[in-house]
Amino acid sequence: MRPARLDTHTAERLLSGSVSPDDAPPGYAEVARVLHHAQSLDASVAALSEHAAVTAMSDALAGRLLPAPTEKRGSSMTSKVLSFKAAAAASAVLLSAGTAAAATGSLPGSAQTTASHVLRDIGISVPASDDHHESHATTRGESADHTTAARSTAANGSTADDDAEGAAETGSSDPDEGKGPNRAATFGLCTASAANDGHPNVHADVFPSAATCASTTHPGESEGTEDGTGGGAATSSNSPSNDTSNDGTSGNGTSGNGTSGNGTSGNGTSGNGAPGNGGNDHPMGPPAGTPGAQPSSPPGLDGMQTPTEGSPAAGAPRGDPSGSGSGSHQQSGGGAGRGVPGS
């Protein structure tokens, strides 16, 4: 049997349980019975777990329970979107600020150069770091205003350009000191200029002219101008030298080839003081690296004394036997011809 159509009023009465099964419309008697039973719930259900439930509720109300982990899908998605937007906005601000700083040349030297190269690739022209060296510090923390100072520093062999570094170490006797790079520094600057070939640089005024570079030879290849206090390029350790003019108080025998020349020199061992290469013995030269590099007596003094002593024992004990071979070249010319043949 198909149930009769329900009007709103009858439906409300059925749902409220005010219609008994006997009074229900045709076909709704069983519905009235079910709804009536559904409303008369057993109160004993609450008694079973009342104590535990009320305790849990009291704790929760007092804040003694941690909040139940609930999934907030909407807020989670919202937070993700907001985080993405915030990250995008921060990236845009950083990019704009970086571009503006690069355009005004406010970035540090290396960063400015990198930004210049990168932006040049995408068609944006920004000055390189070298274009603003007059007003900004360089990467080494030195003001570019000190060009002259840097030049004189290069002349003194300390810090110049990277390529000139080390090659520009010179003695203090350069007549051009304070007026510009001396010969060794000029050579170093020429080397740096050659390494920079094809890349114009505003520092070009620092580099010597091509004519100067052509006339500048390797410092170590030149005649020994050292006066005993140094001189010569530090890299010319093996270059031939005729520093026989050393007066015995010079750097002869102090470093040389890094072996102990003293004591196994021509004095007492061979009797022939081999020509030294005192030109190599700049105090600023390459480190000797071996214990024998340090003399056990004042440089050159052995060469003056051993002939008078004339005994083989005079030199032998002081030298490292292992360094005797190469050390024979260390002794200055002071011992030449004056050594006594050892026994």
Add this chain to the structure above:
Amino acid sequence: MADSGLDALVHEARAGATWALAELYREFQPALVGFLAGLAGGDAEDLAAETWVDMAQYLARFDGGGRDFRRVLFTVARRRAVDHRRKQGRRRTDPTNRIEDLQPPDSGDPARAVEDLDASRRAIRDIRALLPQSQAEVVLLRVVAGLSVGEVARVVNRPPAAVSVLQTRGLRRLATKLGDPTGSLSTPRPS
């Protein structure tokens, strides 16, 4: 219990009175379990316990009377049941004790007859088994929870007119299925 008495209980419970919490629990727990049994079956009591804890945590910020408390309580319970259904759907498991829910209400099984002594639970199981989810929700909220059409509309987030239509269709469907012995075995259409 009268609405004025519920208002006083809710007020005392908000102040932290344990006795008021116990009274509220005794007042609403049977209907809550019945409603959740109609939505979630055998997990009704667990969901009811979670609902009470949620309500207790919310109670400090709650501003309303007894009727509002009833509506919010069943709103929380319904959301718990919805979450529970979603989890069950993801797990793809079906506990064996749910088999009884799939049985016809009066199949004459002696073992099940012993279990179903409570006519109320059997009636709720009939509603759940014979009606689609949306209609069962509305009927249970009206009958078990005792909410009005407007309150049910707020709980299920539908217009009151839609609630009226759902409840009327639900009653007609119940009448059809309960009046036809074969109709009670059919699976309700999805909502």
